[in-house]
Amino acid sequence: MVFDQQGFQTTSELWTGSLFRERGVEAILGAHVSKVEDGLIHYETLDGAAHTIGFDFAMLIPPFGGVPLKAFDADGADITAELFAPSGFMKVDADYTAKPYELWRAEDWPTTYAAPGYDNLWAVGIAFAPPHQISRPHKTANGTMIAPSPPRTGMPSGVMGKTVAMTIADRIKHGADVEAHTASMARMGAACVASAGAGLTRGSAAAMTMLPVVPDYQRYRTGRDERETRGELGLHGHWVKLMLHYLFLYKAKARPGWQFIPE
Amino acid sequence: MTQPAAPASDPIADLSKSPLPTAKTLKMRQSLPFQFTRFLSFNSRIMRMVIKGHH
Ligand SMILES: Cc1cc2nc3c(=O)[nH]c(=O)nc-3n(C[C@H](O)[C@H](O)[C@H](O)COP(=O)(O)OP(=O)(O)OC[C@H]3O[C@@H](n4cnc5c(N)ncnc54)[C@H](O)[C@@H]3O)c2cc1C
Numbered sequence: 617m618v619f620d621q622q623g624f625q626t627t628s629e630l631w632t633g634s635l636f637r638e639r640g641v642e643a644i645l646g647a648h649v650s651k652v653e654d655g656l657i658h659y660e661t662l663d664g665a666a667h668t669i670g671f672d673f674a675m676l677i678p679p680f681g682g683v684p685l686k687a688f689d690a691d692g693a694d695i696t697a698e699l700f701a702p703s704g705f706m707k708v709d710a711d712y713t714a715k716p717y718e719l720w721r722a723e724d725w726p727t728t729y730a731a732p733g734y735d736n737l738w739a740v741g742i743a744f745a746p747p748h749q750i751s752r753p754h755k756t757a758n759g760t761m762i763a764p765s766p767p768r769t770g771m772p773s774g775v776m777g778k779t780v781a782m783t784i785a786d787r788i789k790h791g792a793d794v795e796a797h798t799a800s801m802a803r804m805g806a807a808c809v810a811s812a813g814a815g816l817t818r819g820s821a822a823a824m825t826m827l828p829v830v831p832d833y834q835r836y837r838t839g840r841d842e843r844e845t846r847g848e849l850g851l852h853g854h855w856v857k858l859m860l861h862y863l864f865l866y867k868a869k870a871r872p873g874w875q876f877i878p879e
Numbered sequence: 880m881t882q883p884a885a886p887a888s889d890p891i892a893d894l895s896k897s898p899l900p901t902a903k904t905l906k907m908r909q910s911l912p913f914q915f916t917r918f919l920s921f922n923s924r925i926m927r928m929v930i931k932g933h934h
Pocket of ligand 1: 677683740741742743768769770771773809
């Protein structure tokens with residue numbers, strides 16, 4: 617991710633490196649965990665070498681996958697492969713044509729989240745099958761894929777969910793022909809607040825915004841709008857995180873005025 | 880599972896070229912008045928996105 621900071625283009629990589637160096641964090645990049653034992657993680661790096669590292673506390677985010685649902689048509693024939701990608705994600709109105717990284721385009725990304733050929737099936741958030749990754753995928757010398765997933769985090773998931781809910785509501789109220797609402801991850805923005813310390817006066821977090829989530833190199837030089845794509849580390853990030861925590865829980869409980877809290 | 884005879888040592892990334900924040904930067908990151916302006920700026924950016932950026 618490229619940021620504009622004080623008149624210079626800065627990358628999120630440099631930014632993370634700076635924070636890690638300041639805090640004495642040692643980083644291992646481009647790695648795939650193959651096995652976890654009690655106190656020992658086995659992993660593989662891009663050069664294909666196998667490594668192990670000990671731990672006393674670990675948090676791992678596994679590769680995303682869909683819910684293993686099976687689909688059958690009216691005659692009972694298994695149409696799972698037609699509706700779902702092998703990863704379990706549901707196919708929607710995206711362009712799934714296999715093409716190299718250089719040909720990936722913003723238009724490949726879905727806008728209505730409707731399953732092709734069905735006007736009563738949608739998949740949003742983590743559930744839909746993305747057309748491809750958003751950054752260049754890497755393969756280790758042993759053929760293991762190391763490819764970051766498109767960030768279908770809370771904010772984009774919420775926007776997609778709301779968009780589809782509005783389409784469904786419109787069609788119930790005004791008939792099945794009403795045009796679908798749209799929201800593409802290649803057009804929408806997102807905010808991310810990564811905590812780096814707690815406390816109202818001593819806390820810290822990296823607060824970032826990006827527009828659009830899926831980079832569009834045809835529209836923007838760096839793939840994203842440089843005015844809106846920014847990141848900053850500081851106490852204010854912790855305040856934002858705390859504020860969003862209370863606002864979203866309030867909204868989820870549908871307390872009075874919840875409608876005015878935006879996604 | 881076959882283990883390599885001598886597993887390579889951990890390939891820790893070299894961060895020695897990453898810029899360290901100056902004392903002033905660290906102070907500004909915790910300064911209440913300055914951070915309040917950053918809080919407002921972040922909130923206005925996120926609201927701009929909500930209003931215009933979702934389609
Ligand atoms: C460790 C971690 C930290 C994260 N931190 C952040 C963060 O700080 N900020 C942020 O924006 N995002 C964060 N995310 C991402 C965010 O949580 C997800 O992007 C978001 O929750 C996705 O929403 P979703 O509705 O698509 O899926 P989910 O929230 O996973 O909802 C899917 C729902 O479907 C239900 N379900 C599954 N199978 C069935 C079935 N067969 N029948 C009925 N129901 C079923 C599940 O129980 C679940 O409730 C984090 C994710 C992880 C894993």
